Amino acid sequence: MFKILKKTELAPQVFRYLLNAPDIAKKALPGQFIIIRLDEIGERIPLTISDADPIQGTLTLYVQVIGKTSMEMSRMKVDDFILDVVGPLGNPSLIDLFGTVVLVGGGFGIAAIHPIASALTQAGNKTLSILGARTKELVILEKEMSVASTKVHVATDDGTHGTKGLVTDILLKLIEKKEPIDRVIAIGPLIMMKAVADLTRPHKIPTLVSMNPIMIDGTGMCGACRVTVGGKMKFACVDGPEFDGHEVDFQGLLNRMNTYIPEEAEAKEKYLKETEGKCRIAEIVQIYG
């Protein structure tokens, strides 16, 4: 059982949690993830570890409400318990002195890129972060990212904050300005990571992307998280989650991510109906005693 120590709503449907998990916190490194299961009937879902405090024994996690499990988690309160937490899983991000590193975080992916940006800056790199989102209020962790990186650029689709446009527009400008970029790390929606990889490929800039496919056990056993990289089958849980963005078969992955869309909708709808019912019962009890 893992206790929720703090919970903050950062943006609509985006929550930050501080979770008590001392053994995992001792070992977690930037780029790694955990798998959680909320309760006995719950599914196993992977979540990026955004920060780990080995002394306090805590993990910082970000959850965006998409399906039933994330919605259920968003309704959990401080002092509630998560039944199962396992990790740290996956390979940590390679932290070294590369020179100039561009970190691209798209939407909720900013939470995942934040610990990597911090570690790379501490290792002496010049870190240029590009944060992108649909609109201003979805640009999360801007303050934290400016502390963690040498410079931060922001792009929003609607122009409510930063440059109007896409993260790739800013990245293209950096490349055109002959900024000597030694490495790009992009984390966000698959479409965004694909666009970043497509942009850097002709310039031969090493580009890493972080995969978050369908996963069950997270230890290499089920093969659900398979990704084709350079024509070879890789498992995101044990071979990744970071892969060479120029070699990843994004199209294949985009297709696989659609597998359970109808079921996810069904589960969410059922959950909403049930919890509404509960509220109504509570109301009835209140009114009629």
Place this chain on the structure above:
Amino acid sequence: MKKYAQPYKTPRTHAPEQNPEKRRKNFQEVSLGYTPAMAQLEASRCIQCKKPKCVIGCPVRVAIPDFLEQVAKGNFLEAAHIIKESNPLPGVTGRVCPQEDQCEKHCVIGIKGEPLAIGKLERFVADYERTHQDLKPIETVPSTGKKIAIIGAGPAGLATAGDLAKLGHEVVIFEALHKPGGVLFYGIPEFRLPKEILEAELDYLKRLGVEIKVNYVIGKIKSLDELMKEDGFNAIFIGTGAGLPYFLDIPGENLNGVYSANEFLTRINLMHAWEFPVFDTPIHHHKIFAVIGGGNTALDAARTALRLATTEKVMLVYRRSREELPARKEEIEHAEAEGIEFHYLASPIDIKGTNGWVSKIVCEKMELGEPDASGRKQPHSLHNSAFTLTTDSVIIALGSGVNPLIAKSSSDIKTDHHGHIEVADPNINLTSRPGVFAGGDIVTGAATVISAMEAGKKAAQGIHQYVMKFEV
């Protein structure tokens, strides 16, 4: 006690089964097991050989004639105690062991007649003990003060843990998943091994004093070094198994509707996807399944697929013939009775899709040639023999490679080029690192539950010698 004058002329007692028409749509156990009267009748066929060959056929050397004698006399609890001296999981092995290749193969009665149904009797005894609440207090052994870490709560680790606990050691099992049991939990379906049976046998281990910690991926959360130096474990057993699924390496394997047998079975057995949306984990509603392979896992996957609500047809595609199927005989017969469609001498070469989902598989016809190293006839594809099977799902059950997590995190554990952990002395299963032992599929590659248990028991002896060698 009645003894048969000519036991080989007396037919074997058949255990009742759920009707195939009914069971093909439920997850309840297929075999209903013996009644006490049936068990006594069957056990009384044993002629109590002076040199029992059945015991030689048993990888963990259960004292088979001794327990059969007690069953014949009606002393079922005594029979259970005899089995548990060498086998902590009789309810499991009575159900999943390939008895026809082990104990029953060597039964002398089987030469002229039908061999004793040793597996069914073992199962009966285990079930009797479980349902009669004979929780006879387990004799406590004086503690040795030694701590042993076991990595992986599958058959190998559980057998090791049982033996070490009986010797008075403090045993902690670290399991990566949220439920212990390994393949017994995530792999073998309810209709063949009800979870209730497994849980009862896990309880027995807990009563022996074994502690099981779930959600612990050793190699990630802790290294072997930390277990020994910081947590004070005197020895470690690695039983992490063969859990990395093989794929076919043919086009179309990333289409939606393609699963490894591990994924498919894990969704159902561990995550209860067949009860979606009551449980959160889904499995897509397919109508037709094609399962590739012919081992127990392939049959488990095929028969599980058949039991899902929307399934209309399940095909099993195997590149050799019925004779070479590696699965247990009973499972093959059950699958046939339930209506699985067997396609022999066929090997898939391409999975075709429509809109990103599987629509059919292209197979080649095979013929059998000379026996290969495994003794099975080697299949060869026939020229221009391609044909297609319409299906909307493909389950690949071609076996598994070893899980690399431990070896990756501990450079001083020697492995072969397949990643199997090398053991210097197979009698005690010691690895290249002092104090670290290994056994089961992680050493041998994918094999049976009972052979993993055998390896675990040998390692337990090795570990016992190792941790006690400084004691006077």
